[in-house]
Amino acid sequence: MSTRVMSLRLKEGQAERLNRLARRQPRRPSESLSTILEEALRASEFPLVQFRDTVLGREAYVVGTSTAVWEIAWLAQQYEGDADRIASHLEGPAIKVQAALAYAACYPHEMADALADMAHRAEDLARHLPQPHVFRVDDETP
Numbered sequence: 001m002s003t004r005v006m007s008l009r010l011k012e013g014q015a016e017r018l019n020r021l022a023r024r025q026p027r028r029p030s031e032s033l034s035t036i037l038e039e040a041l042r043a044s045e046f047p048l049v050q051f052r053d054t055v056l057g058r059e060a061y062v063v064g065t066s067t068a069v070w071e072i073a074w075l076a077q078q079y080e081g082d083a084d085r086i087a088s089h090l091e092g093p094a095i096k097v098q099a100a101l102a103y104a105a106c107y108p109h110e111m112a113d114a115l116a117d118m119a120h121r122a123e124d125l126a127r128h129l130p131q132p133h134v135f136r137v138d139d140e141t142p
Helices: 014-024 029-045 069-078 083-090 094-106 108-128
Strands: 049-054 057-062
Touching: 014 029, 029 049, 029 057, 049 094, 057 069, 057 094, 069 083, 069 094, 069 108, 083 094, 094 108
Parallel strands: none
Antiparallel strands: 049 057
């Protein structure tokens, strides 16, 4: 990926806050600023998506929910991309599911990575708990 150098004037206190953020990540301040800018641009393009810190790093979530966008992408595989069925499954508005699906479509590699990570976590869990009882929940539950 090519980069472009740009200058930026920070208001008083912002440089120190940026340095603190960079130390926590740990990254260089310029890398942290680049991440902040990318997330702000994405949030501007997809207002129903926000970014949160998780134990796995920064992840895109559906605003007002505890659902990560990759979870919607996973459900889309199960429900053949039907936003209304996904929304019904989640008991939430279809508009939020549609927004998550639009985001996922714009960042397919990001979604593929997250789904692959989820599969590995399931395999790890199976190794640690070798005899789990697996059950399925029927969509038609009363």
